[in-house]
Amino acid sequence: MSRVLVTGHDGYIGVRLVPILQEAGHDVVGLDSGLFSECGFGDPPPQIPTIAVDIRDVTAEQCEGFDAVLHLAGLSNDPLGDLNADLTFDINHRGTVNVAKQAKAAGVERFVFSSSCSLYGRHGDDFLDEHASFNPVTPYGESKVLAERDVLPLADDSFSPTFLRNATAYGLSSRLRGDLVVNNLTAYAFTTGEVLMKSDGTPWRPLVHIDDISRAFLTVLEAPRDLVHGEAFNVGSTAENYQVRDVAELVEELVPNSRVEFAEGAAPDLRCYRVNCDKITETLGFETKWTVRTGIEELVEAYTRFGLTLDELHGSGLMRIQHVREMLDDGRLGTDLRWAAAPIGAGHG
Numbered sequence: 520m521s522r523v524l525v526t527g528h529d530g531y532i533g534v535r536l537v538p539i540l541q542e543a544g545h546d547v548v549g550l551d552s553g554l555f556s557e558c559g560f561g562d563p564p565p566q567i568p569t570i571a572v573d574i575r576d577v578t579a580e581q582c583e584g585f586d587a588v589l590h591l592a593g594l595s596n597d598p599l600g601d602l603n604a605d606l607t608f609d610i611n612h613r614g615t616v617n618v619a620k621q622a623k624a625a626g627v628e629r630f631v632f633s634s635s636c637s638l639y640g641r642h643g644d645d646f647l648d649e650h651a652s653f654n655p656v657t658p659y660g661e662s663k664v665l666a667e668r669d670v671l672p673l674a675d676d677s678f679s680p681t682f683l684r685n686a687t688a689y690g691l692s693s694r695l696r697g698d699l700v701v702n703n704l705t706a707y708a709f710t711t712g713e714v715l716m717k718s719d720g721t722p723w724r725p726l727v728h729i730d731d732i733s734r735a736f737l738t739v740l741e742a743p744r745d746l747v748h749g750e751a752f753n754v755g756s757t758a759e760n761y762q763v764r765d766v767a768e769l770v771e772e773l774v775p776n777s778r779v780e781f782a783e784g785a786a787p788d789l790r791c792y793r794v795n796c797d798k799i800t801e802t803l804g805f806e807t808k809w810t811v812r813t814g815i816e817e818l819v820e821a822y823t824r825f826g827l828t829l830d831e832l833h834g835s836g837l838m839r840i841q842h843v844r845e846m847l848d849d850g851r852l853g854t855d856l857r858w859a860a861a862p863i864g865a866g867h868g
Contacts, residue, residue, distance in 0.1 A: 521740065524585040524627075526550045526574055526618060527592030531696045532633070532688065534564035536589070536733040541565075543737055548585070550577070551592065552858070554843070558836050560695035561825045573857055574614040579624040587629035588622045589736050590615060594659065594856075595696070595839060602840065604658040606856055611662035612669070619670045623678040630680040631739050632670060633732075636725055636753060638663045638684065639792040644723065646760075646795040649684070649751045656789045667751065674749045681739050681747040685732050686725035686755030686794060689814050691821045697837030700763060701726060701811060704770045705818045706837075708777035710829040716781045718788040720764030725794035727755035728809030738805045752799040756807040760793040766811060773815045 523540055527533045528549030540547045549569040570581050574592045582588065593611040594602075619630055637660035638653050655661040663684075670680050689701035697706055707715040735754045739747050767779045799805045821827075835842035846852040853859045 520544045520546060521586040522546045522548070522584060523740065524548050524550055524570075524582065524588045524622075526577075526588065526590045527633075528567065528569070529553070529564060529694065530555060530591060531595065531692050531694045532729045532732055533591050534692055534694050535690075535729050536591070536736060537565050537567060539730070539733045539737055540740075543741070545740070550574075550581070554856070555694055555839070558694055558839070558842055560693060560837065561691070561821060562693050564693040574618050575610060577618050577621050579621045582618075582622045582625035582627055585622070585625070585627050587631065587740055588618065588627050589631045589633075589740065590618055591633040592618075593633075593662075602843065603854075607658040607662050608665065610856065611659065612665040615666040616669045619673055619680065623673055626677070628677065628679060629740065629744075630670070630678065631736055632666065632680060632682050633736075634667055634682045634684045634751070635660065635663045636684050636686050636755070636792065636794050637790065638667070639794065641789050642792040644793060646757065646793050647753075648795040649753055649798055660790075671749060679744055679748045681749070682751040683732070683735055683739065684751055684753050684794075685735075686727035686753070686759070686796070688729050688732060689726055689811070689818075690729040690809070691817050692729060695837055696839060697832050698839060700724065701766060701770075701814055702818060704767055705774060705815050706822060706827060706832045708770050708774035709819060709822045709827060710832055712777050713780040714767045714770045714774070714777055716763065716767055716779060718763060719781075720762060720767060722763055722788040722791040723760055723793045724763060724766075724790075725753070725755045725760045725792070725796070726766070726811050727759065727807060728814050731755070731807040731809055734808070735799065735805055738799075738803050742803050746802055750802075752802070753794050753796045754799060755794060755796045757794070757796050759807065759810060761811060763788075769812060770815055773812070774819055
C-alpha cells in the first residue's frame with residue numbers, strides 16, 4: 520500500500536481515479552483548489568481528505584509523508600487555455616514544476632504527471648510513438664511540452680517522474696465535461712437529435728476512456744521503478760484512433776433517431792494526430808478495456824438515467840470555459856484564476 524496524493528482529485532478524471540486507487544488498497548489524499556466543485560452530474564463524487572490549495576502555491580510541507588504524487592490538476596482543455604495563454608503556462612507549466620519540486624523536496628519518490636497527446640499537435644496521418652516530435656498548436660498543448668521539459672531534469676536516485684500522455688478523454692464522471700468530443704457529440708444527439716459536427720470531421724484523434732486513464736496511473740504507480748523512471752507513455756490503444764466523422768457516425772448509430780449535421784462554418788481543425796500506444800502495453804502489460812462504442816453506450820444510459828437537457832449541456836455545470844467566465848464575471852475569481860471569495864465546498868476539494 521502507498522500513501523498517494525492526487526492533485527485535481529475533484530476534477531473530471533480525478534473523481535474516477537480515486538476509487539480505483541482505493542480499491543487497489545492505496546491510502547489517497549486529494550489536493551484541489553475547488554475550481555470545479557460546483558460542476559456536478561449524476562451521483563456525487565467520492566469524499567476524501569483534501570488539501571485545499573492552488574498548485575501554484577503548494578509547499579513541500581503539504582507533500583510530506585506521501586510515497587507518490589499523481590498530478591492531474593490544471594486548466595483542462597484548449598478553450599480554457601486560450602482564455603489567457605500566460606495563465607495556462609502559469610498553472611499548467613509553472614504550477615506543475617512547482618508541485619514536482621516541492622514533492623522532491625519533501626522526499627516523495629514517485630511523481631506521475633498527467634500529460635497529453637495534444638503536445639503532438641499537428642502531424643497528419645502517421646502513427647506517432649513517444650519519440651515523435653512535438654508540434655503543439657494551442658497554449659494547452661505547449662504547456663504540456665514545457666512541463667515535461669522542466670520536470671524531467673528533476674529525476675534522480677530519489678525522485679522518479681513518469682509522463683502519461685493521455686489520448687483525448689471521454690466517459691461518464693460526476694464532474695462530467697460536455698466539451699470533449701465523444702461526450703459532446705453524444706450529448707447533442709441525445710438532447711437535439713443532431714450529431715452536431717463543429718469541424719469538417721477529417722482530423723484524427725486518439726481516444727481513451729477516463730477509467731482506462733485511471734488504470735494507467737495505477738499501473739505506473741505499482742510498476743517497478745526501473746520500467747517507468749523518466750519515461751513517457753502514450754495512454755490509449757493504437758486501435759482506438761478515429762477521425763471525428765467516424766465518431767459522429769457511431770453516435771448516429773447508437774443514439775436513436777439522431778442524424779449527423781454540420782455546424783454553420785464547420786472547418787478543418789489544425790489538431791490532427793494518430794498515436795501509437797504499444798509502448799505501455801509492451802513495457803507494463805497495460806491494455807485498455809473500453810472502446811468508443813462502449814463509451815457512447817455508457818453515456819447514453821447515463822444521459823437517460825439523469826435526464827440531460829440541452830440547457831444543462833450549454834450551462835456552466837458541463838462547460839468548463841463557461842463556468843470560469845461566470846466566476847470571473849461575478850467576482851469570485853480574480854483575473855489570475857485564484858479565489859477572490861471562498862469557493863462553495865472549500866475544504867472538500
